[in-house]
Amino acid sequence: MRDEVPRTVTAICSSLQEQIGHGLLQPGGQLPSERKLSELFATTRITLREALGQLESLGMIYREDRRGWFVSPPRVLYNPLVRSHFHAMVGDQGRLPATEVLSARLQPATADICSRLELAALSSVIQIRRARRIDGRLVLYVEHYLNPVYFPGILDYDLTRSLTELYASEYGIHYGRVRFDMVPTALHAEAAATLRTAPGSPALRITRLNRDQHERIIDCDMEYWRHDAIHVCVEVPE
CATH class of the missing domain: 3.40.1410.10 (Chorismate lyase-like)
Incomplete structure (x- = not known):
């Protein structure tokens, strides 16, 4: 069980990076809600937020208060x-x-x-x-x-x-x-x-x-x- 969370986080990050890399998630576009993403990846909000936080630290996505998560535009x-x-x-x-x-x-x-x-x-x-x-x-x-x-x-x-x-x-x-x-x-x-x-x-x-x-x-x-x-x-x- 202790190894399950890191694997799930890695899988979420890889999936979203792939979607962004192929242009399926457009720069400036909004991601689905955390609830929908949790359901999609069959995981908890805590695990999902860890994955989103890792992508945010890489500069691939960003969060705005009360609005949600977005794909980062080019720098x-x-x-x-x-x-x-x-x-x-x-x-x-x-x-x-x-x-x-x-x-x-x-x-x-x-x-x-x-x-x-x-x-x-x-x-x-x-x-x-x-x-x-x-x-x-x-x-x-x-x-x-x-x-x-x-x-x-x-x-x-x-x-x-x-x-x-x-x-x-x-x-x-x-x-x-x-x-x-x-x-x-x-x-x-x-x-x-x-x-x-x-x-x-x-x-x-x-x-x-x-x-x-x-x-x-x-x-x-x-x-x-x-x-x-x-x-x-x-x-x-x-």
């Missing part, structure tokens, strides 16, 4: 060496980008943000929180922290557009040097709720510290990507 390619922005990067790959503003306000800067942006103690910072979609799927939760000295009145603009383009068109500011930090992480509660998944779900956190053409530190972005939505691909020129 978007992300090259940090290419100067671009979310809408251009996604659109150039034939995908449909969208951005939703969750909140935008001037607030006290945390000690961490003061350190990153080289602000004095008890400084204010502009925080913009956004959710981003690819082909309608929520894939990215991002927090932007802007030095308000460089962006007066920015909260009055349409913040669903590219900040890169907004900086250039309205403030004459262009990105210069950028520092990237990428680490696997677990989604905190706010990010998980935005992406409609469970807190603690695997993610890739990309933190960008941005300087402008005058070498001034202007902002910091903290991106939380669903782990199955992104493929970091870097080609270093000779």
Whole structure:
């Protein structure tokens, strides 16, 4: 009996992988309910969820709270060496980008943000929180922290557009040097709720510290990507 559960999990994983591989389960398509899948494979919900969890960790399927399980679409390619922005990067790959503003306000800067942006103690910072979609799927939760000295009145603009383009068109500011930090992480509660998944779900956190053409530190972005939505691909020129 102890060997039965691993064999069942393996069989479920193999069956669903085969269906996905042959295109019978389409990217973005919804799987049958857990009840129906349990009946199909003649197993318990616990065993089924173990199999689904393994496929999720491989990036083949994903779960949305109160909606169910879905086949993961192809990952978007992300090259940090290419100067671009979310809408251009996604659109150039034939995908449909969208951005939703969750909140935008001037607030006290945390000690961490003061350190990153080289602000004095008890400084204010502009925080913009956004959710981003690819082909309608929520894939990215991002927090932007802007030095308000460089962006007066920015909260009055349409913040669903590219900040890169907004900086250039309205403030004459262009990105210069950028520092990237990428680490696997677990989604905190706010990010998980935005992406409609469970807190603690695997993610890739990309933190960008941005300087402008005058070498001034202007902002910091903290991106939380669903782990199955992104493929970091870097080609270093000779």
